[in-house]
Amino acid sequence: xxxxxxxxxxxxxxxxxxxxxxxxxxxxxxxxxxxxxxxxxxxxxxxxxxxxxxxxxxxxxxxxxxxxxxxxxxxxxxx
Amino acid sequence: xxxxxxxxxxxxxxxxxxxxxxxxxxxxxxxxxxxxxxxxxxxxxxxxxxxxxxxxxxxxxxxxxxxxxxxxxxxxxxxxxxxxxxxxxxxxxxxxxxxxxxxxxxxxxxxxxxxxxxxxxxxxxxxxxxxxxxxxxxxxxxxxxxxxxxxxxxxxxxxxxxxxxxxxxxxxxxxxxxxxxxxxxxxxxxxxxxxxxxxxxxxxxxxxxxxxxxxxxxxxxxxxxxxxxxxxxxxx
Numbered sequence: 001x002x003x004x005x006x007x008x009x010x011x012x013x014x015x016x017x018x019x020x021x022x023x024x025x026x027x028x029x030x031x032x033x034x035x036x037x038x039x040x041x042x043x044x045x046x047x048x049x050x051x052x053x054x055x056x057x058x059x060x061x062x063x064x065x066x067x068x069x070x071x072x073x074x075x076x077x078x079x
Numbered sequence: 080x081x082x083x084x085x086x087x088x089x090x091x092x093x094x095x096x097x098x099x100x101x102x103x104x105x106x107x108x109x110x111x112x113x114x115x116x117x118x119x120x121x122x123x124x125x126x127x128x129x130x131x132x133x134x135x136x137x138x139x140x141x142x143x144x145x146x147x148x149x150x151x152x153x154x155x156x157x158x159x160x161x162x163x164x165x166x167x168x169x170x171x172x173x174x175x176x177x178x179x180x181x182x183x184x185x186x187x188x189x190x191x192x193x194x195x196x197x198x199x200x201x202x203x204x205x206x207x208x209x210x211x212x213x214x215x216x217x218x219x220x221x222x223x224x225x226x227x228x229x230x231x232x233x234x235x236x237x238x239x240x241x242x243x244x245x246x247x248x249x250x251x252x253x254x255x256x257x258x259x260x261x262x263x264x265x266x267x268x269x270x271x272x273x274x275x276x277x278x279x280x281x282x283x284x285x286x287x288x289x290x291x292x293x294x295x296x297x298x299x300x301x302x303x304x305x306x307x308x309x310x311x312x313x314x315x
Contacts, residue, residue, distance in 0.1 A: 055096075063143070068186060068234070
């Protein structure tokens, strides 16, 4: 068994209205130094030893993320 | 009912967990004189229907991304196979999101630029009247149908949008003056609906099935989509 993290974020060229709303809130709450926010998703997967890196890539690109609008990063964590 | 004539056409309407507008889609089908066939997301059979409607709602609660989980439903594998062989498929609202996530139509439908849920009667221009879903409309016709969503902003790569525009695959565009009409959500090129290269797979965010009778909707402008389809099925 191992833990895998998948981080998904909207591509920089795609408008992220939720990130913009968060940025606005940060400005209003005394954090004017933050210049950009992009909201994403974080997945923690518990995987057994049969799951290869290639399979994780398929999972990320076909379901967890939509390649048209999002990028992703897969990280295996030491168990 | 406006029609009691049974045309013999059978049109499937899929229900996923969280689908809302399957009842109105089936009603729109019956208004044309066709038979509405209920289809269930977990089945793999389309029961021999002549066309499929993927209706609106919040399937799987919009978890992950709107339409993402439904796009992998058992029935969608059959829909994808049959659509590639020419089965007419219409996605409405959440159905549009499902068809893009399933790869049957290009691009993605994302959160509205203003982050608000928009609910209003919306003017659209019919941009292509040569498809099985729009042949009943006059070229350039403007129609008024309900729109209700928080994730209706059409996004695609610039080359994809150029291809859609160049091939006449922008089926519907938002029209009218802001703030009460026009583009409600930041959709690229004011796109409200698109179709496949052969025009047989189509989708739009507004709801033609809610505008089939002036008694229950703003107009009966939406009925033309369902009548267009039945025309094409009867011609075959």
